Amino acid sequence: MTNDQRQAALDYARQHNNEYLNNLKELVEIPSISTDPEHNSDIQRAAAWLAARLTGLGIQNVAVMPTGRHPVVYGEWLGTPGKPVVLIYGHYDVQPVDPVELWQTEPFAAAVLGENLLGRGTSDMKGQVVACISALDALIHTGGLPVNVKFLIEGEEEIGSPSLGKWITEHKDLLKADFCLNPDAGMLGKEYPSITYGLRGLAYFELRVFGPQHDLHSGMVGGIVHNPAQALAELIAATHDQNGRITLPGFYDKVLPLSPEEHADFARLPQTEADYLELTGVKALWGESEYTPAERIGARPTLEVHSLLSGFTGKGQKTVLPASAQAKISCRLVPYQDPEEVYEQFKRFLTEKAPNTIRWELDKFSGGPASISDLNQPGVRALQLALEEVWGITPYFKREGGSIPVVGQLQSLLGIESVLSGFGLPDDNLHAPNEKLHLPTWQRGIESLIHFFFNL
């Protein structure tokens, strides 16, 4: 490959930017919400769209492959002997859109507003998947691919990839690769290209508290019944102490303290407390005061309430004493914490803290352990150079607060390391109303992926 070819691919990508954007809009317009069974046909449509796009590109053995729930889109191009095989990971499913009334545009309208493309999945991560496909498209049209690629694009990431581990285990040979490129990890800011080397894990629960056999009139029994909503609030309040530390028994036993080197890495990150205040819109930050905000997000475990539901939530007033109350709660985990052990810790917490006036149930949803990637692999070096080429600075190496179960699964099941990056920004409103993709950054992302494939 020559520098002429590299430049030709970059030029081609710039000239076809509108076509790539239209591709992305088509995919965003498919409401492939994985958690909602009513969208199962949209899941199928999104998978079929990707399969058609890969086939059109000349990718071979493209298949929509069933799993226990939502299919995986697979494809490969192995025509460059002697070069590495890059497994490109992506997911085509998206989060729900509630509260839909807070969106400025229809969540699946894929509308361009200023420099941004608005819509559920634009940043997380249909935009990242289409960036990879677009980079390959430009390479294919200007001399061919300089590397070998395989695609693993799943449809369950937003529900914790419950079928993926089994599917990977059943397709070990098919997935053989030198490393995985995973562009689901975002960057620190539009001038701060980033490579992520650590991800938090996840353990997700639903806690239900039961009191009376059915809803009662608060006037007739108020004062003698432990209100389940009150009891749930008391249990949730007890999950943290006054310093923001989590009180599940044994929760921190396997959490390692940060080394001086890790403290120094975090200290290099550009985000200030003011940035976090602006990003979140809160009056004051919260949490373990002995850690910096970036450390709390990247290197400390959490326990978060995702929902509360009890009683009469309609308009107006009703003096019901509710029969039950429930909360969805998850823990973000750091290396060496095990989701199964955290489930046991939560149950022990409830056994110890729940009063005998109520009954509780704790359901476990899917989750996965945290992961730390090896920074010395060739894929990381190739991406680092690519990002330097486009942004003109050394990328930031960061640990990320989110969870990507597939990273741990590829590592533990196939021994494949992931190179984690991506072109989503911290203010992209992932999982929230008005998710967007910053199009100039996305275009730079496509260009850096072209460099990346040449650098391998």
Added chain:
Amino acid sequence: MTNDQRQAALDYARQHNNEYLNNLKELVEIPSISTDPEHNSDIQRAAAWLAARLTGLGIQNVAVMPTGRHPVVYGEWLGTPGKPVVLIYGHYDVQPVDPVELWQTEPFAAAVLGENLLGRGTSDMKGQVVACISALDALIHTGGLPVNVKFLIEGEEEIGSPSLGKWITEHKDLLKADFCLNPDAGMLGKEYPSITYGLRGLAYFELRVFGPQHDLHSGMVGGIVHNPAQALAELIAATHDQNGRITLPGFYDKVLPLSPEEHADFARLPQTEADYLELTGVKALWGESEYTPAERIGARPTLEVHSLLSGFTGKGQKTVLPASAQAKISCRLVPYQDPEEVYEQFKRFLTEKAPNTIRWELDKFSGGPASISDLNQPGVRALQLALEEVWGITPYFKREGGSIPVVGQLQSLLGIESVLSGFGLPDDNLHAPNEKLHLPTWQRGIESLIHFFFNL
């Protein structure tokens, strides 16, 4: 009036039992939910149904009279000079029906199952209103009314009667009466006829807690943001101490201790702890251990959570860090507590306890003070004898946990005392799924009302 006439009216009522039941079914089938604006036309239909029924009975000056929100049905019959004027109070509005999936029958189908009539409003209190009308019907058809009556049937009781105080003030002359019969207070059990002399008051609130500007991804900011659902849980947990006492500053300042006589009255009540366990279906009772369950319900103030709502409450999992969380909360008040002062106490509690990481709002809904009735009025004596006649025992005098704002309003605005009774049972599922009316008890209620009017 002779005993022959009394017996003729009782016989007539028995013979026309089916007709009275069909009347009640018609009224129950109108879904007059007062809190939901979508049911405003049903409110109007229920008021019109009552006006037609009263007119058909020969009641005079019947009118559906507008208020700020839902109309009052008025009517009068003043043709028995020298006898007292009884103001018969009722309400034709009902509670919402959620959770509707827990009902055995359609909530507004008015279906007879065994000895019970099922349906929203059967017991609270369309059944009580129709019992009064049926007793008067039997009297009118067998010699005429032995007393004078006026009707005040409102449509806002289940939302705290927000317009009624103003309407009563504007209609002082119209409402002149010797006392008020209010059959909205129920009885202690089907063999325990009861007269209620104390009612708790109500102060109803909605508390909203705000954190980030919009929903965020818990992985990306979890650990640095005080989750509003967590913060709301912490505030709710802090509303009670470990002994079940309410921690709003000054909340108990005006609450009088129970006198030895009051303790003795409560001790006479037939309910045991086992009865309350069966009624509620809880594993163990809760609350202030230095008071008996009946005292906690009748004579102690409470703070109850009626709803919790935050985040993603749909099926499945979503790792949202919600922007806000809210709860509906009310306090049952005992004599001398003022709803307005309790609102100020709640605001002071929040000002003192809420951390600077969140923002809160507290809205006040309608409410009213507690009330204690005079047991020496002639109306109480007439009803006591009537209940003894039908049930063969001295009725129980009790203080009730619920709130009936009109009782306090009639007392303070017009100087009219209320005689509180009724034929609803503790297991009638008021405000809950499968509300029902025990028809044999209802029939005895109609008969005791006939005695009552004769006894005056």
